[in-house]
Amino acid sequence: MTPDTKIETKNIKKQNIVSSTDAGTLSNDNRKNVFSSKNFNLWYGDNHALQDINLDFKENDISAIIGPSGCGKSTFVKSLNRMVELVPIVRTEGQIIYKDRDIFEKSFTKEELRTKVGMVFQKPNPFPKSIYDNVAYGPRVHGIKKKKILDEVVESSLRDAAIWDELKDRLHENAYGLSGGQQQRVCIARALAIEPDVILMDEPTSALDPISTIKVEDLMKELKKNYSIIVVTHNMQQAARVSDTTAFFYEGYVVEHDDTNVIFENPNDKRTEDYVSGRFG
Amino acid sequence: MTKNYNVQEMIDKNKSNSSNTIEKLIPTILFLITSISILATIAILYILASESIEFFRRIPFIDFITGTDWRPYSGDAQYGIWALISGTFRIVIIAAIFAMPIGLGAAIYLSEYSSDTIRRIIKPILEVLAGVPTVVYGYFAINFVTPILRSIWSEVDLFNAISPGIVVGIMIIPMIASLSEDAMSSVPRAMREGSYGMGATKIETTFKVVIPAAISGIMASFVLAISRAIGETMIVSIAAGSNPNFSLDITSTLQTMTAFIVQITSGDTAFGTDIYYSLYAVGLTLFFFTFLMNMISIWISKRFREEY
Amino acid sequence: MVPRQEFTREMAELHDSVIELGVLVNERLVGCVDTIQNEDAKTARRKIKEGEKIIELERAINNKSINIITKQQPVATDLRVIISSIKVSYELLRISENISNLYKVRKRTIIDNDKLIIRLRTMEKLAHLMLVDVKTAYDEQDIALLKEIIDRDSDIDALFVQITTSDVFDMPDSFITGQSQLAAKYLERIGDHIKSISYQVHFVLTADHLK
Numbered sequence: 001m002t003p004d005t006k007i008e009t010k011n012i013k014k015q016n017i018v019s020s021t022d023a024g025t026l027s028n029d030n031r032k033n034v035f036s037s038k039n040f041n042l043w044y045g046d047n048h049a050l051q052d053i054n055l056d057f058k059e060n061d062i063s064a065i066i067g068p069s070g071c072g073k074s075t076f077v078k079s080l081n082r083m084v085e086l087v088p089i090v091r092t093e094g095q096i097i098y099k100d101r102d103i104f105e106k107s108f109t110k111e112e113l114r115t116k117v118g119m120v121f122q123k124p125n126p127f128p129k130s131i132y133d134n135v136a137y138g139p140r141v142h143g144i145k146k147k148k149i150l151d152e153v154v155e156s157s158l159r160d161a162a163i164w165d166e167l168k169d170r171l172h173e174n175a176y177g178l179s180g181g182q183q184q185r186v187c188i189a190r191a192l193a194i195e196p197d198v199i200l201m202d203e204p205t206s207a208l209d210p211i212s213t214i215k216v217e218d219l220m221k222e223l224k225k226n227y228s229i230i231v232v233t234h235n236m237q238q239a240a241r242v243s244d245t246t247a248f249f250y251e252g253y254v255v256e257h258d259d260t261n262v263i264f265e266n267p268n269d270k271r272t273e274d275y276v277s278g279r280f281g
Numbered sequence: 282m283t284k285n286y287n288v289q290e291m292i293d294k295n296k297s298n299s300s301n302t303i304e305k306l307i308p309t310i311l312f313l314i315t316s317i318s319i320l321a322t323i324a325i326l327y328i329l330a331s332e333s334i335e336f337f338r339r340i341p342f343i344d345f346i347t348g349t350d351w352r353p354y355s356g357d358a359q360y361g362i363w364a365l366i367s368g369t370f371r372i373v374i375i376a377a378i379f380a381m382p383i384g385l386g387a388a389i390y391l392s393e394y395s396s397d398t399i400r401r402i403i404k405p406i407l408e409v410l411a412g413v414p415t416v417v418y419g420y421f422a423i424n425f426v427t428p429i430l431r432s433i434w435s436e437v438d439l440f441n442a443i444s445p446g447i448v449v450g451i452m453i454i455p456m457i458a459s460l461s462e463d464a465m466s467s468v469p470r471a472m473r474e475g476s477y478g479m480g481a482t483k484i485e486t487t488f489k490v491v492i493p494a495a496i497s498g499i500m501a502s503f504v505l506a507i508s509r510a511i512g513e514t515m516i517v518s519i520a521a522g523s524n525p526n527f528s529l530d531i532t533s534t535l536q537t538m539t540a541f542i543v544q545i546t547s548g549d550t551a552f553g554t555d556i557y558y559s560l561y562a563v564g565l566t567l568f569f570f571t572f573l574m575n576m577i578s579i580w581i582s583k584r585f586r587e588e589y
Numbered sequence: 590m591v592p593r594q595e596f597t598r599e600m601a602e603l604h605d606s607v608i609e610l611g612v613l614v615n616e617r618l619v620g621c622v623d624t625i626q627n628e629d630a631k632t633a634r635r636k637i638k639e640g641e642k643i644i645e646l647e648r649a650i651n652n653k654s655i656n657i658i659t660k661q662q663p664v665a666t667d668l669r670v671i672i673s674s675i676k677v678s679y680e681l682l683r684i685s686e687n688i689s690n691l692y693k694v695r696k697r698t699i700i701d702n703d704k705l706i707i708r709l710r711t712m713e714k715l716a717h718l719m720l721v722d723v724k725t726a727y728d729e730q731d732i733a734l735l736k737e738i739i740d741r742d743s744d745i746d747a748l749f750v751q752i753t754t755s756d757v758f759d760m761p762d763s764f765i766t767g768q769s770q771l772a773a774k775y776l777e778r779i780g781d782h783i784k785s786i787s788y789q790v791h792f793v794l795t796a797d798h799l800k
Contacts, residue, residue, distance in 0.1 A: 081478065083474065083477060083478060086474070086477070110480075111480040111481070111482055112480065113480075114477065114478060114479060114480035115479070115480040118478065118479065119478035121471060121474065121475065121478075123471060125469070125471040125472055125474065125475040126475070127472060127475065127476075127490055127493075127494070128493070128494050129493070137476070137479065137481075137489070137490075138479040138480070138481075141476075141479065141480070141481045141485050141489065142480065187475070190475075190479070191478070191479065194479060194480070236664075237662055240664070264664045264665060265664070265665055265668075265669075265796065266665060266666075266796040267665060273665050273666060276664050276665055277593075277663070277664060277665055277666070277667055278592060278593050278596070279591075279592050279593060279597075280592060
């Protein structure tokens with residue numbers, strides 16, 4: 001008896017593979033885009049790592065990006081705040097528009113872009129400074145010096161990161177003394193301190209234990225009220241739990257981008273179905 | 282796939298008892314080896330101390346410790362150590378002022394700004410600089426640096442503090458640069474990325490994140506370099522002079538502790554004289570300063586290590 | 590190597606269980622009307638007991654479904670299949686209960702009105718055909734067939750209305766009349782449950798609900 005009784009339902013439904021220019025059910029959404037990539041291509045040397053990416057991200061959405069290892073999802077997200085250019089052999093073509101401005105135009109410096117687009121990394125990376133100094137780093141580096149203001153900014157950022165009560169009496173302790181989950185939330189607070197519009201998260205919970213993971217996910221849902229969040233994740237249940245839309249990347253291009261409900265309940269493309277069902281490879 | 286070998290059996294067969302005895306013997310052997318160096322230090326310290334005791338029987342300790350005149354050859358011999366300390370001090374300060382910015386600047390350039398190819402070329406050249414014999418440095422000081430100085434600033438005498446100070450500085454630059462660069466390179470890339478992610482520029486990231494994170498290593502490099510400068514002998518013997526005085530004058534002749542020891546040991550001082558025993562007292566003082574620098578270094582790394 | 594071999598195997602086992610349940614129920618359905626007319630009460634009692642196998646299998650399907658959901662976090666088609674397995678096996682269980690109810694009628698009385706029996710047999714045959722066709726539609730992913738099966742339920746309903754409203758089928762004993770109307774009701778319910786199964790199969794295949 002072969003165990004292969006998976007129902008192949010795709011010959012009943014739509015046959016077309018959704019191209020990356022098709023916005024699917026999202027085209028009915030009239031909200032503004034906070035990020036929009038148009039025919040964006042990226043090469044690492046000779047490796048064509050991102051191919052013709054056309055994606056829109058709506059304001060106040062949590063947008064997830066999923067895909068197997070090496071599919072380009074981290075590369076794409078790091079292109080949004082131009083962190084990918086820290087690698088010298090990177091070359092790009094095409095546009096990425098942040099709220100009507102092309103992020104590659106000369107008048108829009110990387111530093112300015114990064115004050116509007118914050119980032120949380122996979123492994124928590126607080127500075128070896130006090131918790132207070134970690135959170136105050138962003139505002140300070142951008143010229144905010146008055147203690148009273150910094151005190152308020154630190155408190156409100158730590159509150160937004162749902163970690164103020166835990167740490168309010170320990171602000172002058174070194175951030176390295178915290179647990180992994182706490183460190184990551186401090187890093188989130190640090191990113192929030194400069195009040196960006198968008199927060200990019202590159203697998204923010206993959207180094208955390210399950211309880212910290214849940215705390216960060218709950219935090220993301222709270223933050224979405226005031227920020228737009230784009231999250232790269234390996235963890236499909238996480239994408240299903242937290243995101244409004246999901247984009248499935250494969251080998252450098254977008255296979256499908258749609259409402260999360262669609263992607264996980266009834267995707268259009270067989271490759272998407274295979275991937276979310278864990279039947280890839 | 283059937284295996285025609287059994288790893289467990291082979292492991293059992295190879296287990297021998299002799300390796301056990303060697304395992305037990307190693308710690309003892311290593312301890313004996315280590316104790317050789319400890320014994321050497323104790324021996325030196327002992328000799329310095331015991332001979333100095335003889336010196337302090339002849340010259341009051343309080344005169345030595347508080348006096349600012351060092352005139353061992355005059356009829357009314359004076360043995361105030363502060364004259365020699367002041368000589369060492371002037372050289373070391375000049376060397377530090379010269380070497381620390383340059384060394385740290387080079388470290389910043391190598392660690393944060395230079396490409397891999399440039400770094401691979403420059404670092405070895407720096408190592409060469411560290412390997413130049415100090416006697417060569419000394420001649421460089423007196424024959425090259427001093428004349429240039431004198432042409433710029435007429436106040437400067439043939440023997441002075443600036444010229445050897447600068448050259449000692451040149452000598453310790455590689456130490457500062459190399460160790461600081463190591464410390465800064467060890468700062469994880471993720472930390473810099475965290476700073477860039479918030480819109481900080483490269484300079485801001487270097488000075489507000491990388492250097493504070495590497496400060497323990499950087500301070501260690503400073504302390505090491507200063508210890509080296511304190512103990513530097515050849516350059517100061519050749520270029521600084523042999524006229525101990527307690528002042529802040531950097532344009533005329535002076536003498537360091539180390540130069541004094543060279544002067545006496547290369548001359549024909551008779552065994553048993555006061556001057557002979559003064560050598561041990563000066564040596565003990567040098568030892569004391571080295572010890573002090575070590576303690577500072579340990580304190581610094583303890584204090585800053587907690588934060589990283 | 591097929592990814593998630595254990596998961597694939599468990600889904601196959603679940604699938605086979607549901608099919609087995611359908612086969613058992615179908616076997617029970619065929620010829621059940623004859624019992625009301627012919628067999629003795631003891632046979633009827635025996636046949637009622639046979640329903641217990643089906644109750645156990647439905648329970649096992651439920652447990653297996655919960656287990657797979659817990660352990661494997663299925664999504665998309667896999668999840669639809671599992672949910673539908675639970676619902677379809679429930680409907681099959683209800684069909685089996687209705688068949689048992691039919692046997693209970695025989696326990697109480699014999700119905701020998703030929704005209705009535707013919708009608709009841711027709712209802713049974715219609716239901717049997719519907720059930721067989723649902724399996725075919727599922728195997729061949731034939732949506733049109735599913736829609737047609739759903740329509741056929743109105744035939745069974747029509748027969749039911751006829752039996753219960755026309756006085757052609759009235760019998761001297763009002764108790765027997767009542768029992769015969771109950772029998773017709775049970776068969777009509779069986780048709781409804783098969784219709785529900787068709788809706789579920791449609792959902793599995795298309796992720797859409799038919800109106």
